[in-house]
Amino acid sequence: xxxxxxxxxxxxxxxxxxxxxxxxxxxxxxxxxxxxxxxxxxxxxxxxxxxxxxxxxxxxxxxxxxxxxxxxxxxxxxxxxxxxxxxxxxxxxxxxxxxxxxxxxxxxxxxxxxxxxxxxxxxxxxxxxxxxxxxxxxxxxxxxxxxxxxxxxxxxxxxxxxxxxxxxxxxxxxxxxxxxxxxxxxxxxxxxxxxxxxxxxxxxxxxxxxxxxxxxxx
Amino acid sequence: xxxxxxxxxxxxxxxxxxxxxxxxxxxxxxxxxxxxxxxxxxxxxxxxxxxxxxxxxxxxxxxxxxxxxxxxxxxxxxxxxxxxxxxxxxxxxxxxxxxxxxxxxxxxxxxxxxxxxxxxxxxxxxxxxxxxxxxxxxxxxxxxxxxxxxxxxxxxxxxxxxxxxxxxxxxxxxxxxxxxxxxxxxxxxxxxxxxxxxxxxxxxxxxxxxxxxxxxxxxxxxxxxxxxxxxxxxxxxxxxxxxxxxxxxxxxxxxxxxxxxxxxxxxxxxxxxxxxxxxxxxxxxxxxxxxxxxxxxxxxxxxxxxxxxxxxxxxxxxxxxxxxxxxxxxxxxxxxxxxxxxxxxxxxxxxxxxxxxxxxxxxxxxxxxxxxxxxxxxxxxxxxxxxxxxxxxxxxxxxxxxxxxxxxxxxxxxxxxxxxxxxxxxxxxxxxxxxxxxxxxxxxxxxxxxx
Numbered sequence: 186x187x188x189x190x191x192x193x194x195x196x197x198x199x200x201x202x203x204x205x206x207x208x209x210x211x212x213x214x215x216x217x218x219x220x221x222x223x224x225x226x227x228x229x230x231x232x233x234x235x236x237x238x239x240x241x242x243x244x245x246x247x248x249x250x251x252x253x254x255x256x257x258x259x260x261x262x263x264x265x266x267x268x269x270x271x272x273x274x275x276x277x278x279x280x281x282x283x284x285x286x287x288x289x290x291x292x293x294x295x296x297x298x299x300x301x302x303x304x305x306x307x308x309x310x311x312x313x314x315x316x317x318x319x320x321x322x323x324x325x326x327x328x329x330x331x332x333x334x335x336x337x338x339x340x341x342x343x344x345x346x347x348x349x350x351x352x353x354x355x356x357x358x359x360x361x362x363x364x365x366x367x368x369x370x371x372x373x374x375x376x377x378x379x380x381x382x383x384x385x386x387x388x389x390x391x392x393x394x395x396x397x398x399x400x401x402x403x
Numbered sequence: 404x405x406x407x408x409x410x411x412x413x414x415x416x417x418x419x420x421x422x423x424x425x426x427x428x429x430x431x432x433x434x435x436x437x438x439x440x441x442x443x444x445x446x447x448x449x450x451x452x453x454x455x456x457x458x459x460x461x462x463x464x465x466x467x468x469x470x471x472x473x474x475x476x477x478x479x480x481x482x483x484x485x486x487x488x489x490x491x492x493x494x495x496x497x498x499x500x501x502x503x504x505x506x507x508x509x510x511x512x513x514x515x516x517x518x519x520x521x522x523x524x525x526x527x528x529x530x531x532x533x534x535x536x537x538x539x540x541x542x543x544x545x546x547x548x549x550x551x552x553x554x555x556x557x558x559x560x561x562x563x564x565x566x567x568x569x570x571x572x573x574x575x576x577x578x579x580x581x582x583x584x585x586x587x588x589x590x591x592x593x594x595x596x597x598x599x600x601x602x603x604x605x606x607x608x609x610x611x612x613x614x615x616x617x618x619x620x621x622x623x624x625x626x627x628x629x630x631x632x633x634x635x636x637x638x639x640x641x642x643x644x645x646x647x648x649x650x651x652x653x654x655x656x657x658x659x660x661x662x663x664x665x666x667x668x669x670x671x672x673x674x675x676x677x678x679x680x681x682x683x684x685x686x687x688x689x690x691x692x693x694x695x696x697x698x699x700x701x702x703x704x705x706x707x708x709x710x711x712x713x714x715x716x717x718x719x720x721x722x723x724x725x726x727x728x729x730x731x732x733x734x735x736x737x738x739x740x741x742x743x744x745x746x747x748x749x750x751x752x753x754x755x756x757x758x759x760x761x762x763x764x765x766x767x768x769x770x771x772x773x774x775x776x777x778x779x780x781x782x783x784x785x786x787x788x789x790x791x792x793x794x795x796x797x798x799x800x801x802x803x804x805x806x807x808x809x810x811x812x813x814x815x816x817x818x819x820x821x822x823x824x825x826x827x828x829x830x831x832x833x834x835x836x837x838x839x840x841x842x843x844x845x846x847x848x849x850x851x852x853x854x
Contacts, residue, residue: 212506216499236426237505248509248518250502253426334510338548341503345496345551353491 188303196312204242211251264377279313281381471513472566475536480558500551
């Protein structure tokens with residue numbers, strides 16, 4: 186099955202990257218988080234509630250909503266930070282992309298590891314720009330905010346489509362669908378992936394390396 | 404009816420719905436208003452009362468109103484999906500719809516405005532009504548967004564928002580272009596900064612004052628308090644020029660000067676015009692004037708005899724005299740003191756000098772021994788004045804009547820002589836100074852050449 190893919194193209198100042206990416210990913214994760222399941226039987230459970238928090242951005246005239254979960258917040262922040270530092274570093278050409286990938290595991294027969302099947306990918310492509318004047322910066326602060334508003338509306342639209350999401354699992358298969366490591370929320374299994382333009386485009390050697398790596402990890 | 408909104412104003416809609424595993428704070432007054440708007444009887448179904456709308460509007464302190472957005476919850480029974488059976492699917496989707504709603508509320512312009520509301524600018528109000536959403540008062544360029552929908556067996560529940568994008572009476576946009584278009588150097592000529600700049604210029608350069616143009620008042624000066632100069636202010640005072648050369652007590656010189664003697668050096672027209680301009684001057688003053696001019700011309704003759712190559716040219720003298728004699732635009736009779744000081748001239752007090760002059764001021768102005776510029780115009784003028792100033796005693800005054808006035812003159816002379824001696828000494832020691840400077844500069848040069 187092919188994964189759904191959504192791509193957002195954004196261009197902004199380096200300092201705005203963290204907040205812009207966080208606003209998109211947190212909105213997505215907010216929709217993809219459920220309350221903690223409390224099983225009363227193998228297939229019967231009750232769901233806890235998810236709280237939400239407003240986050241005001243410093244470098245963009247914008248506010249977004251995220252799940253009230255410190256640990257989830259830290260995970261997202263760490264991933265975005267790593268990406269944005271690399272993107273903004275001196276040896277970067279100023280463009281790159283980061284993606285949030287939802288996947289489910291499929292059990293394989295021993296001794297093979299569980300297979301990860303992505304079912305939804307959200308990608309943010311970024312181009313860094315430089316702003317000379319403070320006036321322009323102020324204007325851009327609002328421009329980025331308007332762009333992000335549109336993206337948020339788009340996310341809500343996508344979320345309300347009747348698209349595929351993994352079925353609610355039984356207790357034994359919960360870990361194949363959900364990430365149960367968070368104490369307060371239960372998001373679908375997700376991971377971050379990023380690349381910046383300084384990392385060379387997929388060449389033969391890189392593809393070979395990747396192939397060998399994957400083979401070894403099997 | 405309008406009601407004030409505190410914060411996440413759109414959450415009120417959500418209270419129609421159960422909390423689908425999302426923690427949503429309830430607002431009792433909003434719940435009350437919703438119930439009032441729905442006006443449900445116990446037997447009525449809420450589905451028949453939909454669509455339900457909530458209108459968010461802004462009201463400024465000046466009572467300007469603007470509708471910002473309309474959120475609506477509607478159900479379309481014709482899109483009912485009888486196949487949806489699983490309640491937990493509806494439940495999950497309802498949760499997603501609520502989350503979308505919460506996320507979307509932060510993305511509208513009204514949310515930003517509601518965060519900035521204050522008692523002295525504007526407030527945000529809400530109104531709940533049961534009707535089709537009234538989007539006509541959202542202005543041009545309104546945006547309509549479907550936040551989400553949910554298929555149920557009863558129909559499709561849909562949540563949407565229409566919001567204004569053009570904030571024409573937004574207080575942040577008014578008054579942006581009210582600044583006066585004013586050139587940055589508009590006040591250049593009259594600003595006090597400019598005056599300061601002028602006074603900071605080389606102080607010993609003679610200040611050029613254009614007496615033909617009247618003084619302009621400053622930019623913010625009260626015009627009623629400015630003295631208006633009339634023609635009378637420019638007329639020379641009754642005292643004749645060069646009166647300071649003459650003794651006040653002494654009677655006017657009796658010897659009549661020959662006009663030719665004056666006219667030989669001076670421009671004829673100039674002397675005629677000067678007499679006509681000073682037509683209110685009495686005859687005796689005219690005589691004084693002529694006496695002075697004769698004296699001056701005598702002096703010039705003498706200096707011509709002494710050195711023909713003297714830089715005191717007759718031309719420049721005559722010009723100076725004309726300025727002094729016409730005196731029309733010369734309000735300050737002490738102006739020549741400044742000229743003297745500017746040229747670095749060290750005057751020797753003549754017994755004919757006006758006794759009212761304070762030697763202290765003179766001494767102060769004289770302390771510029773190195774500022775002499777021999778080639779400048781004012782230096783020529785100073786030389787000329789010096790020659791008049793040190794005019795030899797006329798024989799008629801040599802009877803000792805001015806002996807009392809010589810005493811202060813001697814006192815003034817002493818420091819001047821000191822300076823002259825000092826200068827001479829410095830001149831003589833010039834070789835020593837050169838040697839000293841050489842001894843200071845040469846060794847490091849040698850070091851450099853060695854290294």
